[in-house]
Amino acid sequence: TQLLEQSPQFLSIQEGENLTVYCNSSSVFSSLQWYRQEPGEGPVLLVTVVTGGEVKKLKRLTFQFGDARKDSSLHITAAQPGDTGLYLCAGDRDGGTSYGKLTFGQGTILTVHP
Amino acid sequence: DTEVTQTPKHLVMGMTNKKSLKCEQHMGHRAMYWYKQKAKKPPELMFVYSYEKLSINESVPSRFSPECPNSSLLNLHLHALQPEDSALYLCASSSGQGRGPLHFGNGTRLTVT
Numbered sequence: 001t002q003l004l005e006q007s008p009q010f011l012s013i014q015e016g017e018n019l020t021v022y023c024n025s026s027s028v029f030s031s032l033q034w035y036r037q038e039p040g041e042g043p044v045l046l047v048t049v050v051t052g053g054e055v056k057k058l059k060r061l062t063f064q065f066g067d068a069r070k071d072s073s074l075h076i077t078a079a080q081p082g083d084t085g086l087y088l089c090a091g092d093r094d095g096g097t098s099y100g101k102l103t104f105g106q107g108t109i110l111t112v113h114p
Numbered sequence: 115d116t117e118v119t120q121t122p123k124h125l126v127m128g129m130t131n132k133k134s135l136k137c138e139q140h141m142g143h144r145a146m147y148w149y150k151q152k153a154k155k156p157p158e159l160m161f162v163y164s165y166e167k168l169s170i171n172e173s174v175p176s177r178f179s180p181e182c183p184n185s186s187l188l189n190l191h192l193h194a195l196q197p198e199d200s201a202l203y204l205c206a207s208s209s210g211q212g213r214g215p216l217h218f219g220n221g222t223r224l225t226v227t
Contacts, residue, residue, distance in 0.1 A: 033215045042118070042204050042218030043157070088156055090216075101170065102216065104156035 003027055004091050006105025014113050016078050021108045023089035024071045030092050032065055032072045033102070037086040046074075079112045086110075117141055120205050120219035128227055129195060135222045137188040137205030146188040147216065148180060149204040157204055163188060195226045 005024045013019055023032070031050040035043035047056050049065035049072060056063045060083075062075040076083055089105040118139045127133050137146065145164045149157035162170035163182040171180075177199075179191040188205055202223055206216040 031215075035216075035218075040220070042206075042220045043216075045215045045217070048215050086154065090156075101159055101162075107154065107156050109154055 003103045004089060004105040006089055006108060008108060009106060010109050012111045012113070013079055015080055017112075019076050019079060019110070021074045021087055021089075021110075022071070023073070023091075023105045025091065025103075026070065027091070027093060027103075028069050029103075030069070032069075032092070033090045034063055034072070034074055035088040035090065037088065038084075043086075043088055076110075079110075081112045081114050084110055084112050118205055118207055118217050118219035120203075120222050122222055123220070124223045124225075126225045126227060127192065127195065129197070131195075132191070132193045134192065135190040135203055135205075135224075137190075137219055138186055139205075139207040139217070140186055141207060141209070141217065142185075143207035143209050143217070144185060145208045145210060146182060147206040147208075148178075148188070148190050149206060149218075151202045151204055151221070153202075161190075192224075195224075197226050200224055200226045 003025055007022050011019055031048055033048045034046045036046055037043040047063045049063055052067045052069045054065045060077045064073045087108045090102040092102055121136045147162050148160040150160055151157045159172050160174045161180045166182045166185055177194050181189040202221040204221045205219045208216050
């Protein structure tokens with residue numbers, strides 16, 4: 001059972017377009033992180049959201065955490081070829097057997113064409 | 115530049131070889147992780163060390179043997195691997211006791227022939 005459903009899995013767009021990636025779950029997360037991974041490199045943390053309803057902006061990227069802390073979205077405005085990469089959401093659940101384990105979504109492979 | 119350094123960057127090994135992957139961080143993080151990642155897939159957790167003690171082993175086959183010599187170093191010893199073990203092996207660290215966010219290295223691209 002995939003605890004974090006990430007969509008879409010693939011996104012191919014033209015430079016200048018806007019896009020949104022979603023992560024949804026039936027589980028509550030104490031925090032949720034977004035990472036971007038470029039070929040040949042490890043994932044790099046973009047943002048951590050911890051409060052229900054929180055919105056964070058990083059230049060052209062806007063991250064939102066759902067009110068119930070079960071879902072999150074990443075919106076990119078005016079995408080550029082440099083945004084190309086694998087985007088991963090990862091949720092941190094409190095306590096129990098989930099301690100120490102991040103739950104990753106399946107990832108979104110974004111390709112932005114010039 | 116990543117603050118988690120992994121060596122080697124690439125490794126090709128036969129199924130009878132013994133090799134080791136190395137990871138180093140100097141951020142004072144007390145939790146360190148090994149992940150395995152197949153192409154275009156999310157990382158899969160293998161091991162977690164918290165305060166130099168193994169706290170999580172995700173039912174990883176014994177041909178993978180982790181070691182944490184001190185709080186800055188993490189090794190992964192490999193022996194008698196299979197071709198399906200070919201993948202990107204990522205090391206990560208975090209300041210929390212086994213909680214994210216994670217700081218990843220750039221990985222070791224392992225090919226088993």
